[in-house]
Amino acid sequence: MRELSLVRVLQGVLAALMIVFSVNAALAQDRPRIVTVNQALHFLAERLLEDTAEVVFPVPEGVDPSFWRPSIADISMIQSADMILLNGAGFASWIDRVSLPRSRIVNTSAAIEDAFIVTESITHSHGDGGEHSHEGIASYTWLDPMLAIAQAEAIAAAVVARDLATGEDVEARLTELRSDLTELDAMAQDALSGLEGVTMIATHPRYQYFARRYSLSIASLEWDAGAMPSEDDLSDLERLSTELDARILIWEAQPPREAIELAETLGLQSVVFEPGASKGSPDGLFAAYRQAVSSLSEAASENAD
The missing domain is CATH 3.40.50.1980 (Nitrogenase molybdenum iron protein domain)
Structure with missing residues (x-):
């Protein structure tokens, strides 16, 4: 009898779950x-x-x-x-x-x-x-x-x-x-006002509209997002940073720690700015934007000291 009762309980639970699943599926299809x-x-x-x-x-x-x-x-x-x-x-x-x-x-x-x-x-x-x-x-x-x-x-x-x-x-x-x-x-207008006249380098050409909106000078390289730069990449970075007297490097995605350290040896402070095209920051587009703006502002202040 106990086994029969248990079977009936399990059948009831299964039936209820099927109803919930069907309702959710129907709602999903209706949207x-x-x-x-x-x-x-x-x-x-x-x-x-x-x-x-x-x-x-x-x-x-x-x-x-x-x-x-x-x-x-x-x-x-x-x-x-x-x-x-x-x-x-x-x-x-x-x-x-x-x-x-x-x-x-x-x-x-x-x-x-x-x-x-x-x-x-x-x-x-x-x-x-x-x-x-x-x-x-x-x-x-x-x-x-x-x-x-x-x-x-x-x-x-x-x-x-x-x-x-x-x-x-x-x-x-x-x-x-x-x-x-x-x-x-x-917020960005206020935070980035100190970057006037400061030349930056981005690892990929993503930031043209951002630069124009806030009157920033951002030169671009052609690196894969988040990848370790090759020796040729680093040579290009050294040449460009020297040519432009750049002090800030914008990464499209979080790079390996070694890459940041190599940029530091060239006198470049790294800032990660996920531009929001790919699946990225779990906190959403606004959070990534605010964090990048804040980091750029801090980098500018440090380079001004």
């Missing part, structure tokens, strides 16, 4: 799915939509989303999404090789094209992705908080126009997000 091409857009979309939509950034951790190559399964998932948020400005080369439903595409930077920064054409190899080119347009637009506001506004308008979320709710969240980005910009 619209929105795919983004980088982590920054994922952050903005989640702030605007919260739990009213499933926001997906499909690029695996540790992979540069600019040059990601989606699998057939990835492409199928993206094509079936209710909305696909593109960054524009040439970001994400894979979109030119994949057929995407035009009616579901939103170019979040379409309204700010007159603010794009034209770059020189530089072709080089990048990890296992083969050769590629940073050609034509700087693409990390969101590193200027004012441009990020414009991209958030484009997302908000699109989700409301397509009835993927309630206009009143989205507008309230947009107001809050706009306020947070404006506050972030004011």
